[in-house]
Amino acid sequence: MAGAAGGGGGADFQWCFSQVKGAIDEDVAEADIISTVEFNYTGDLLATGDKGGRVVIFQREQENKSRPHSRGEYNVYSTFQSHEPEFDYLKSLEIEEKINKIRWLPQQNAAHFLLSTNDKTIKLWKISERDKRAEGYNLKDEDGRLRDPFRITALRVPILKPMDLMVEASPRRIFANAHTYHINSISVNSDHETYLSADDLRINLWHLEITDRSFNIVDIKPANMEELTEVITAAEFHPHHCNVFVYSSSKGTIRLCDMRSSALCDRHSKFFEEPEDPSSRSFFSEIISSISDVKFSHSGRYMMTRDYLSVKVWDLNMENRPVETYQVHEYLRSKLCSLYENDCIFDKFECCWNGSDSAIMTGSYNNFFRMFDRNTRRDITLEASRESSKPRAILKPRKVCTGGKRKKDEISVDSLDFNKKILHTAWHPTENIIAVAATNNLYIFQDKMN
Amino acid sequence: MEEEEGLHQLQLLDTMFVRGLKRKCFDGEEDIEGTLAGFKALPSYNLQRQSLLDMYLVKLQLCHMLVEPNLCRSVLIANTVRQIQEEMTQDGTWQMISTQSTGQTSLDRLVSTDILCRSSKEQVEGKLVQGYSSFPKDFEDTQSQESSEILSTVTSGQAPRSLQSNMWEIENPQENRGNFQKSLDQIFETLENKTPDSVEDLFSEVDNSYYDLDTVLTVMMGNTKMGHCDVLETFPSQAPTNSNSNCKSDLNELDHIVEILVES
Numbered sequence: 001m002a003g004a005a006g007g008g009g010g011a012d013f014q015w016c017f018s019q020v021k022g023a024i025d026e027d028v029a030e031a032d033i034i035s036t037v038e039f040n041y042t043g044d045l046l047a048t049g050d051k052g053g054r055v056v057i058f059q060r061e062q063e064n065k066s067r068p069h070s071r072g073e074y075n076v077y078s079t080f081q082s083h084e085p086e087f088d089y090l091k092s093l094e095i096e097e098k099i100n101k102i103r104w105l106p107q108q109n110a111a112h113f114l115l116s117t118n119d120k121t122i123k124l125w126k127i128s129e130r131d132k133r134a135e136g137y138n139l140k141d142e143d144g145r146l147r148d149p150f151r152i153t154a155l156r157v158p159i160l161k162p163m164d165l166m167v168e169a170s171p172r173r174i175f176a177n178a179h180t181y182h183i184n185s186i187s188v189n190s191d192h193e194t195y196l197s198a199d200d201l202r203i204n205l206w207h208l209e210i211t212d213r214s215f216n217i218v219d220i221k222p223a224n225m226e227e228l229t230e231v232i233t234a235a236e237f238h239p240h241h242c243n244v245f246v247y248s249s250s251k252g253t254i255r256l257c258d259m260r261s262s263a264l265c266d267r268h269s270k271f272f273e274e275p276e277d278p279s280s281r282s283f284f285s286e287i288i289s290s291i292s293d294v295k296f297s298h299s300g301r302y303m304m305t306r307d308y309l310s311v312k313v314w315d316l317n318m319e320n321r322p323v324e325t326y327q328v329h330e331y332l333r334s335k336l337c338s339l340y341e342n343d344c345i346f347d348k349f350e351c352c353w354n355g356s357d358s359a360i361m362t363g364s365y366n367n368f369f370r371m372f373d374r375n376t377r378r379d380i381t382l383e384a385s386r387e388s389s390k391p392r393a394i395l396k397p398r399k400v401c402t403g404g405k406r407k408k409d410e411i412s413v414d415s416l417d418f419n420k421k422i423l424h425t426a427w428h429p430t431e432n433i434i435a436v437a438a439t440n441n442l443y444i445f446q447d448k449m450n
Numbered sequence: 451m452e453e454e455e456g457l458h459q460l461q462l463l464d465t466m467f468v469r470g471l472k473r474k475c476f477d478g479e480e481d482i483e484g485t486l487a488g489f490k491a492l493p494s495y496n497l498q499r500q501s502l503l504d505m506y507l508v509k510l511q512l513c514h515m516l517v518e519p520n521l522c523r524s525v526l527i528a529n530t531v532r533q534i535q536e537e538m539t540q541d542g543t544w545q546m547i548s549t550q551s552t553g554q555t556s557l558d559r560l561v562s563t564d565i566l567c568r569s570s571k572e573q574v575e576g577k578l579v580q581g582y583s584s585f586p587k588d589f590e591d592t593q594s595q596e597s598s599e600i601l602s603t604v605t606s607g608q609a610p611r612s613l614q615s616n617m618w619e620i621e622n623p624q625e626n627r628g629n630f631q632k633s634l635d636q637i638f639e640t641l642e643n644k645t646p647d648s649v650e651d652l653f654s655e656v657d658n659s660y661y662d663l664d665t666v667l668t669v670m671m672g673n674t675k676m677g678h679c680d681v682l683e684t685f686p687s688q689a690p691t692n693s694n695s696n697c698k699s700d701l702n703e704l705d706h707i708v709e710i711l712v713e714s
Contacts, residue, residue: 181521182520182521200521200522201521228525229525229528229529230525231521231522231525233522250522250525250526283499283502283530283533283534284530286526286529286530286533287526287527287530290522290526337502340505341505346520346522346523346526
């Protein structure tokens, strides 16, 4: 759509409700909580992973001239169980089946491929369609039973007949036993042959075809674990340079590494850190500076990081400070003690770019999510709720009142529901369609123009 | 009901935190020394910091009750604990810990104290420690000797109860969230003899045992006045083991095995 590529960002448009997926019950089953959301390269497929280890893939319907308003709805395409709970007998620990990340591979043939990972194991899944069935075999009956060879008197050529579309998901590779700590990120390289997986202390490089070997490219585990003060929180390959990747840390720093410089990329090529403002230092400073997500822009020139209270855009050519900083929910700064007590301060929010890199989006509490237009510097707060879930209903901007008199339609900080957190969001690669995961529900919104 | 009360207390804390910031702004400019003396004279800051330390230590201990402790979370909490402890040592306020074990529940303490974590605007310049690097040297130099004596006299008597309560906590983590005091006793026991390395010990030994903080805490408890046999006696239901440090991990394994058996 022309509007998406050239026009302003998400904050300029009006966003409308499109669809919501998931149960309406107040009682949310833990296993149904969505833990990752990802569009594929064309945006035709939308994958979600949940705490129960399941992957659900939605496919966008072709535009239907007879129903011009339903401009490409997403409907369930495939559902499968990706990971099962396991038990590590050596450590007496359960390994959760929760899907931490899904990453699509670029499509090379009729089938679709994606990587899904839990804390310990990465799997490559092939999702393929079958809409034809062969009939008229010589050696077996229609119901599959083998025919008695002596009964076969004539040869015939089996013919393909159409059947109801069946979508099959099959695990093609299992990449296991390479991570001692919990995997937090996977990222497919631009060479489409390799990918990285990162846990708290190490990053490994894999070849998609080889499951019994991986290369360790970053290792920040200290020789003496007593000296551990920093962990890896996210990692991603550069979208165009297959030798470059970044990883973020719990201390609010980002390191850019070049795999050409050495086999073990313990020494970074670039180190991004914003100097701390001494006037705002508190006992919570370190915790809220921990980066929960890092994403390259589509152009590859910028990267975005999310820490507890803000989103920062960095120019890869400038290491000493970000070029843009956006406050997501600054009104929480005075509530850090409560948020520490209820553990919310450790929530890991993700962030994403729109297709043209002109806007960024991230989630907050009370099922609010925020969008920032980098050009106009306008921002908007929207809510994913059942109340505003009428077809094509325009989302009303929300506002949090920080003190003093609360205006009508504003919500006060103390009324925010911290159990309703939006950690995972995704933006269609080319159009203004967004997917927002609110606990066990997936909301799809699109801009009014369409 | 309890949750509402807790929430109310936390709202109080947050409100007072904000008020605290404003209060400092009105003070205007003062010379460093004057502020230092004046600041330290404020009993509230120390109590505030103490409350925060309590919360952090309890959270660290509760880490091991999860199915799989989140390493990032533990590292962040431990770093902040170090920061607080370093500050308290430099203050010379480490002795404040002796007031911990006198029976007040920490929830009461949270209510009665002002809030914690003012920004460094409140703190004196020069008091602020740059770069909270790892422990050992600073601690060993300062009053750790004195404070550990105080700690040991206070806590050794409570050791058996704490160990018992720890066992209960493993089995009933939810109910014991309220038993701050018992957890604190345990934690301070661990800090008692190895104050310099207490937090680092949580990360020490092999990778695997990091996930089992119980093991590590038990090792440290074993280093207290209680001997090998005393530890074993407090767990009459457990089979005696040769190694003190395996006591807790055995417990954990047993719990896991029992769970599996029960579920199957």
